[in-house]
Amino acid sequence: MPITTTHYILLSAALFTIGVVGVMVRRNIIIIFMSIELILNAVNINLIAFSQQLQNGIGQVFAIFVIAVAAAEAAVGLGIILAFYRNKETVNIDEMNVMRS
Amino acid sequence: MAQAIAFYFIAACILGFAVLVVSTKDTVHSVLFLVLDFLFVAALYVLLGAEFLAAIQILVYAGGIVVLYLFVVMLVNLKRPPEAHSDPHRRTMLGFLLAGAVLVEVGAIAIYGFSQPAMVPVPGAAMPVTGNTAQIGWLLYTSYLIPFEIASMLLLVAMIGAIVLAKREL
Numbered sequence: 001m002p003i004t005t006t007h008y009i010l011l012s013a014a015l016f017t018i019g020v021v022g023v024m025v026r027r028n029i030i031i032i033f034m035s036i037e038l039i040l041n042a043v044n045i046n047l048i049a050f051s052q053q054l055q056n057g058i059g060q061v062f063a064i065f066v067i068a069v070a071a072a073e074a075a076v077g078l079g080i081i082l083a084f085y086r087n088k089e090t091v092n093i094d095e096m097n098v099m100r101s
Numbered sequence: 102m103a104q105a106i107a108f109y110f111i112a113a114c115i116l117g118f119a120v121l122v123v124s125t126k127d128t129v130h131s132v133l134f135l136v137l138d139f140l141f142v143a144a145l146y147v148l149l150g151a152e153f154l155a156a157i158q159i160l161v162y163a164g165g166i167v168v169l170y171l172f173v174v175m176l177v178n179l180k181r182p183p184e185a186h187s188d189p190h191r192r193t194m195l196g197f198l199l200a201g202a203v204l205v206e207v208g209a210i211a212i213y214g215f216s217q218p219a220m221v222p223v224p225g226a227a228m229p230v231t232g233n234t235a236q237i238g239w240l241l242y243t244s245y246l247i248p249f250e251i252a253s254m255l256l257l258v259a260m261i262g263a264i265v266l267a268k269r270e271l
Contacts, residue, residue, distance in 0.1 A: 018123055
């Protein structure tokens with residue numbers, strides 16, 4: 001059975017779900033950020049699989065934009081984690097409730 | 102046949118390392134599994150004929166972003182593991198159920214697409230260049246020039262924001 005685009009989409013769906021489980025279940029905010037990177041990778045696999053199916057490079061161009069946004073998100077998010085850790089000495093999201101009245 | 106074997110091996114490695122990233126207790130180990138996961142995703146890109154994206158994936162993700170994560174994990178020296186304190190109101194099962202619902206929904210969309218007639222290839226506008234990297238460069242500097250410039254502005258803003266956040270006082 002040849003490998004079709006559906007195989008790649010199912011792989012991408014499984015990777016996306018693993019990322020969603022990480023975001024929902026873990027309490028360490030660094031692990032949650034890594035799960036978001038996994039989700040963005042799943043999206044990229046989808047875009048490139050469709051790019052190969054449709055025989056044009058536009059999907060790959062959008063994957064480059066996704067990678068650029070992921071790099072920006074990682075830089076700002078990790079800056080927020082460091083700033084929060086300096087003030088509260090924790091990376092547990094259950095203890096991040098300073099904005100809860 | 103060789104392509105099928107390569108696909109199933111790479112897919113098993115991607116999913117296995119992703120599960121390890123999410124489930125490992127030690128955060129440093131989790132970051133190292135994330136590197137392996139990104140490398141296998143790059144291998145999948147090569148299998149899909151996107152060599153330039155594979156190089157970008159290794160350079161930006163496995164080389165840049167993961168080093169950033171490793172720095173933060175080392176800076177945030179945890180004397181007590183973050184999983185020790187747990188909110189009694191936390192609903193872990195609900196998280197698993199929601200993730201399962203996402204998997205069912207996305208999988209149903211994929212299976213539904215499989216039952217539809219196959220998409221016909223839509224070749225883009227005729228490009229004066231051949232080869233994966235040259236074609237992506239041609240697209241980025243003609244049709245997608247303005248999004249490309251906006252992405253560079255976004256990176257500049259993110260860099261300034263990260264510096265402002267990480268400085269102790271301005």
